[in-house]
Amino acid sequence: MSARSSRRPSNLEIWALGIGGLIVFFGLWAGLSGFGLVPPRFLPSPAAVAARMFFLIDHPFAGATLPQHVLSSLGRYGLGFLLAAAIGVPLGLFMGWYGLLDDIVSTVFNALRFIAPIAWVPFAALWFGTGVGGPIMVIFAGAFPPCLINAYRGAKFVEPKFLEAAHTLGAGNLRIIVEVLLPASIPSIVSGLRVGAGLGWQSLVGAELIVASSGVGYMMVQGQSAVSTPTVLSGMIAIGIVGYCVDLGLREMEAFTRRRRGLV
Amino acid sequence: MSTITFENVGRKFDSVVALEKVNLHVRDKEFVAIVGPSGCGKTTCLRMAAGLDFPSSGTVRVGTREVVAPGPDRAVVFQQFALFPWKSVYDNIDFGLRNKGVPSAERAHRIAAVLKVMNLEGYERSFPHQLSGGMQQRVAIARAYVLDPVVLLMDEPFGALDAQTRVLMQEELVRLARVNPRTVLFITHGVEEAVYLADRVAIMTRRPGCIKEIIDVKSLREAEHWNSLPRIEDVMDLESFVHLRTMIWKSLREEKVEERN
C-alpha cells in the first residue's frame, strides 16, 4: 500500500476493478444459492429475486402491487417531509433572529432530540392506529430536527456585514428575515433538507414495519411472515432505489443553488 | 442641516481604550477624510456615526440628533461592498428604496438615474459575483446614493480594489461629489487619496485614537484650481498637492514611530 499520490490508477483500471467487484459480489450470491450451499429460504438466487420483483409489479401482495405500495409509501413520506420542512425552516429562521424564541424552543428541542424518531411509533400507534397519521408523525419526528437546526444555523451565522448593510438601508425585522436571512441560509437549508429527507425516509420504513396497512415496509413485514424471502428482498431493493433517487434529486438541487450563488 | 459632530467621544472594548476624546465637526455638505495608522479607531468612528456602534463616553450627533440606530439617512459604503449576493444589481439598489416606502414608479426612475451616473447601465440583471471588484463597489455606492442620504459614510471603500481601478473610482467620486455634494465622512489609509478627495483631512493618532490635526485642503485646492485638471496624475504632480501630502505623511510617521517605541 503506497502513499496515494503515486501511481494513480487509470480510468480504465477503475472501471475494471469496479466491474470486478460487482462480479465477485453477484457471483458469490449466485454461487451460494445456486449450488445449494445456502438454502433458498435464506438466500434466493438473484434470478429468483428478480423474478419475484417483476411478479410483484403486476400482481398484488399484501393488498397491493409493488408500485402501489411504493406510491403509498411515497405519499405519506411526501406529506411528512413537507410538514417537517414547512414548520422547521421558518421556525429555525425566526429562532435565529429572535433570541427569546431561541431560548424557549431550544430547551424543549434539546430535551426531545435524543429520542430516536422510531420511539414515537408506540404513541403513533396509540393515537392513529394503522391510519396514515402514524407514519406521517414518525416521518415528521425524523425529518424535523435537521430542517430546524440547519435553518437556525444558517440564520444565526449569517455574515454580520449583510445584517449591517440591511440595517443601514433601513430594513425592518420581517424584511431582514425574508430577504436577508432566508437567502443567505439557503445552502444550509438545502443541506438540512437533504439530511432530513434521508432521515425521514428511514423513519418511514421503520414506521411501516410496525404501524401501517400498506406501503413497502408493510409489504416486507408480510413477506417475512409468509417466509417469502424474495418478497422481502424485492422490498429492500425498491426502498433502496427510491431512497437513492430522492437523495439524487436533492443533491442536484444543492449543486444548483451553489452554482447560482457563485459558490462553485 | 446635515452635520456630523463627535464631542469628546471615547470608546472602550473591555479593557482596551480604542478612542479617547475624539472631537470632530463635519460641516454641512463638507467632505472630510480621516487618515491614521491601522487600528487607530477610525473605522470605529464611522461605525458610531452610522449607528452600528456606540460611544462609551461623549456623544455622536448627526444634525442635532444623537445617533441611536442605523438608518438610510446615513448611508454606508463598506470596504467589503456587502452587496447581497442573492440579489441582482437592480434588486440590491432597490432594497433601500423599498424600505423607505418609495412607490414603484419613482423607484424605477431613481434607479435608472443612478445606474446612469455610476456607469452601470446594462448590468441591472447581473449578480454581484459576475462583476469585477470595481463594478461591485460602484453598485455599493449606487445603493447608498440612490437613497439621497443627508450623510454618506464611506469606510475605506476603495481598499479592496487594485491600484488602477482605485484611481478610476477616485476620479469618479470627485466628479460625483462636485455635481451632487453632500456631507461625506471618508475613512482611508491612503494619504494621497484623502488629499485628492477631501475638503479637510483629519489625522488620527494611534490607539487610543483622537484627532491630532485637521488640515484644510479646500482653500488650497480652489486657489490652485485642481478641478481644472481632469486626471489624478496631473493633480498629484502639483507642488501644492505634494506639500500637503508630505505634511500629512510626516504627521502620520510620528504616530508610527511612537508605536514602534
Next chain:
Amino acid sequence: MSRGRRRILVGCCAALALVGFWTFSTSFSSFISHGRFPSPPHVWEAARQIGGDGYADANLWQHALHSLRLVILGFLVAVAIGAPLGILMGASRRFDAFITPVFSLIRPIPPLAWIPLAILWLGLGDGAKIMVIFFAAFVPSVINSHAGVRAIEPHFLEASQVLGARGFTHIRAVLVPGAMPMIFTGLRLSLQASWTTLVAAELVGALAGLGRVLNVAQQDIYPAMILVAMAAVALLGWATTRLLDVIESRAMPWLPARA
C-alpha cells in the same frame, strides 16, 4: 444579565410551563384523555413499577442492560470492520474502485429495512438485532473514515512520503491520526444509528430490551410506560454519546474539547 444566564432562566421557565400545562391538561381536566397521553403521576407510577417489580418480564435495569449490551456489541463489530475498511478505501484508489460499486448497492438501503430479512435469517432473538445494528452502524463508519482519509491535506501525505514511511507505518502514523476527527464523526453517527435501529428492531419483535417494553406497553395501552421507556432510551443514548465524546477528547488531545 448575561446571555448565557438568561438562556438558562428562560429555558427553565419554558420547561416549567410545559410541565405545568402537561399536569393541568391531563390530571385536572380531561383536555387530554388518559388513553392518549399520561399524566405525571401516572408516569411516576409506571417508573416505579418497572424499576421495582418489573414489566414485560424484567425490570428496567435488566431491559436497559440488555439493550445496551446489544448496541455496544453491534456497534463495536460494525466499527471494527467499517472504520479500517473506510481507511483502506481512502488510502488505496484501487481498493476503493473495487469496493465502491458494491458498497453503493448496500448503502441506499435504510438500516431498518434489514429487519425483516434479519428476522427471517436469525429469528426474534439477539442475533437478528445485532445483525441489523451492524448494517446500521457499518455504513456511516465506512463513509466517514473514507472521507476523513481523503480530507487529509496533501502536504501531510507528501511529508510522510519524503520521510520514508511505507505501507502500514504510513497508515498508522499519518492516515489514522489525520482522519481521526471525521472517523469520530462517523462513530457518532454509527452510535445514533445503532440506538435507532435497536429500538426499531426490538419494537418489531423481541424477547427483552427497552424496545420490547415499548412494544408491550403499546399493546397494553399503557402510555405512561411508553413514556418511561422513551425516556430511558433517550437517557442511554445521551449517556453513550457523552462517553464517546470523552473517548474522542482523550484520543485527540490536540483538539479543543467539544462543547
